[in-house]
Amino acid sequence: MKSNKAIVKVMTPKSKEQEISPLIHEILVRLGEDPARDGLSRTPERVDKALRFLTSGYQMDPEKILNGALYDVKYDEMVVVKDIEFFSLCEHHMLPFHGKMHVAYLPDKKVIGLSKIPRIVDMFARRLQIQERLTQEVANTLQEAVHPLGVGVICEARHFCMMMRGVEKQHSGAMTSAMLGACRDRKDTRDEFLSLVNHRSNGS
Numbered sequence: 001m002k003s004n005k006a007i008v009k010v011m012t013p014k015s016k017e018q019e020i021s022p023l024i025h026e027i028l029v030r031l032g033e034d035p036a037r038d039g040l041s042r043t044p045e046r047v048d049k050a051l052r053f054l055t056s057g058y059q060m061d062p063e064k065i066l067n068g069a070l071y072d073v074k075y076d077e078m079v080v081v082k083d084i085e086f087f088s089l090c091e092h093h094m095l096p097f098h099g100k101m102h103v104a105y106l107p108d109k110k111v112i113g114l115s116k117i118p119r120i121v122d123m124f125a126r127r128l129q130i131q132e133r134l135t136q137e138v139a140n141t142l143q144e145a146v147h148p149l150g151v152g153v154i155c156e157a158r159h160f161c162m163m164m165r166g167v168e169k170q171h172s173g174a175m176t177s178a179m180l181g182a183c184r185d186r187k188d189t190r191d192e193f194l195s196l197v198n199h200r201s202n203g204s
């Protein structure tokens with residue numbers, strides 16, 4: 001299933017001082033590269049743009065993302081959006097980490113448009129992050145926006161800073177979770193979430 005992509009506003013530098021490209025040029029020089037050679041001549045501008053895109057979540061406003069997408073309903077079964085693919089940058093090395101998130105909530109009179117949940121994930125993934133905080137921010141935002149009875153978020157990710165350097169554990173992944181309200185306090189609710197998450201994962 002392809003998730004709805006968030007509309008991204010990439011901030012362009014407003015002044016010379018805000019340009020990242022001269023700094024990338026300098027990094028290339030200090031790495032012993034020749035920034036003037038063919039393949040690198042436009043690299044500083046490309047990296048500038050890429051970094052702005054990858055951190056564009058700072059410019060996203062949860063209120064705007066969720067605007068008008070809350071609906072009053074009499075639905076009290078758990079809502080689960082599984083396998084939300086995300087890409088983020090670890091704040092320790094500014095290297096990518098990526099993986100999947102599974103997000104669930106137990107509605108209390110209100111539900112949110114399903115496509116909004118991947119957009120909340122993108123908003124926090126496109127920042128300098130650690131996986132633990134990313135997981136919690138998604139859970140807290142959903143809690144504050146929808147006021148459900150419970151929220152559960154599970155995040156599975158692989159970190160390039162572990163895979164490419166140092167320990168070079170290519171196959172190690174990290175799992176984090178955030179459970180709020182009934183998903184934290186009620187075992188039956190938490191178990192339901194975990195079994196819904198595991199269910200399709202095994203079948204795909």
Ligand SMILES: [Zn+2]
Pocket residue numbers: 090091092093094095159161162
């Ligand atoms: Zn890292």
